[in-house]
Amino acid sequence: MSLSHLATLYLPAIEDELRQVVGTDAALLHDYYAMLHYHLGWDSAQGGPPSGKRVRPLLCLLACAAVGGDWRAALPMAASLELLHNFTLIHDDIQDNSPLRHGCPTVWRHWGVAQAINAGDAMFTLAQLAPHRLSALGQMPELVVEALAELNRTCLTLTQGQYLDMSFEARGQVTVAEYLTMIEAKTGVLISVAAYLGARLGGANPLRAAHFRAYGLNLGLAFQVADDLLGIWGDPAVTGKSAASDLEKRKKSLPVVYGLEHAPDFARAYAQPHTVTHDLTAMALQLEQTGARAFTQTKAEALTALAVQQLEFADPAGEAGWALGELTDQLLKRSF
Numbered sequence: 001m002s003l004s005h006l007a008t009l010y011l012p013a014i015e016d017e018l019r020q021v022v023g024t025d026a027a028l029l030h031d032y033y034a035m036l037h038y039h040l041g042w043d044s045a046q047g048g049p050p051s052g053k054r055v056r057p058l059l060c061l062l063a064c065a066a067v068g069g070d071w072r073a074a075l076p077m078a079a080s081l082e083l084l085h086n087f088t089l090i091h092d093d094i095q096d097n098s099p100l101r102h103g104c105p106t107v108w109r110h111w112g113v114a115q116a117i118n119a120g121d122a123m124f125t126l127a128q129l130a131p132h133r134l135s136a137l138g139q140m141p142e143l144v145v146e147a148l149a150e151l152n153r154t155c156l157t158l159t160q161g162q163y164l165d166m167s168f169e170a171r172g173q174v175t176v177a178e179y180l181t182m183i184e185a186k187t188g189v190l191i192s193v194a195a196y197l198g199a200r201l202g203g204a205n206p207l208r209a210a211h212f213r214a215y216g217l218n219l220g221l222a223f224q225v226a227d228d229l230l231g232i233w234g235d236p237a238v239t240g241k242s243a244a245s246d247l248e249k250r251k252k253s254l255p256v257v258y259g260l261e262h263a264p265d266f267a268r269a270y271a272q273p274h275t276v277t278h279d280l281t282a283m284a285l286q287l288e289q290t291g292a293r294a295f296t297q298t299k300a301e302a303l304t305a306l307a308v309q310q311l312e313f314a315d316p317a318g319e320a321g322w323a324l325g326e327l328t329d330q331l332l333k334r335s336f
Contacts, residue, residue, distance in 0.1 A: 002319045003326035014057045017079040021130045035119040049104040056081045060198035066316030069202025076133035081194050083127035090120035154193045161185025179257045183224045191220035211314035222303035228253035229296045244280040255292035263290040304332045
């Protein structure tokens with residue numbers, strides 16, 4: 001299969017690039033680098049979290065190759081995108097007061113909030129420095145400048161998405177339109193820019209690269225909406241989470257936002273703290289009866305169709321093009 005074959009080439013190269021960008025120190029700064037390595041999944045043998053799936057850097061390299069470029073020439077940008085993603089995770093864990101990530105203590109839980117903030121800042125800075133390595137791989141200076149500008153616009157949008165996400169927690173009502181704006185900024189934009197910059201660094205003109213951008217945006221939105229659906233009605237054996245876990249946490253996911261907007265009875269029930277597990281089952285049924293489940297599934301399917309359509313417009317070629325299709329299927333065609 002194309003994706004599995006290319007992943008065996010790309011993923012080790014991504015890890016090597018990440019290690020070169022992050023660096024290490026065995027003396028005075030040992031623990032400083034230990035925090036970064038721990039969060040990136042390089043200390044899993046010592047009880048740290050596993051490394052992530054590296055979806056964003058993989059998408060960047062596949063887009064680069066799918067337009068006829070040398071994927072190796074996009075490795076610094078792939079590393080930058082992964083570091084930027086992980087910067088947001090370190091800070092999100094602090095802001096959400098999350099003690100665990102992938103079943104392991106988060107950076108703030110392990111080293112304290114102050115050091116975790118600093119580690120996140122370091123990850124952010126490394127993400128800014130990594131693209132400067134593109135010049136040594138033959139990328140034109142003006143393209144490197146464009147890539148850095150895109151990266152920084154993405155950083156700003158990510159903070160706006162995080163602001164909206166946190167502000168929604170304190171609000172009784174959030175509209176569907178507001179929620180979609182939030183996930184576009186918090187989730188969709190980074191996947192979108194990964195596909196766009198991969199295509200640009202591979203030699204695609206701005207028009208063709210724009211289709212890759214739209215593909216990535218809809219891919220990210222569709223994945224999040226499908227995840228929202230699974231967070232309430234998914235099979236625990238598939239999701240790895242308890243049934244109706246998002247209701248238990250009182251998350252304002254898309255089905256919940258729809259229910260709050262369209263059903264006052266559900267809104268009143270959701271505002272009450274739950275006490276026993278069967279309350280969640282009843283609440284999930286009540287939410288389904290508002291039409292939230294059907295609405296969310298339809299939205300996920302529509303966004304998936306848009307992602308597939310934009311990928312077709314982008315006209316990815318060769319083995320990498322087939323791999324992009326496989327990756328899309330793996331991310332989006334989960335059990336609703």
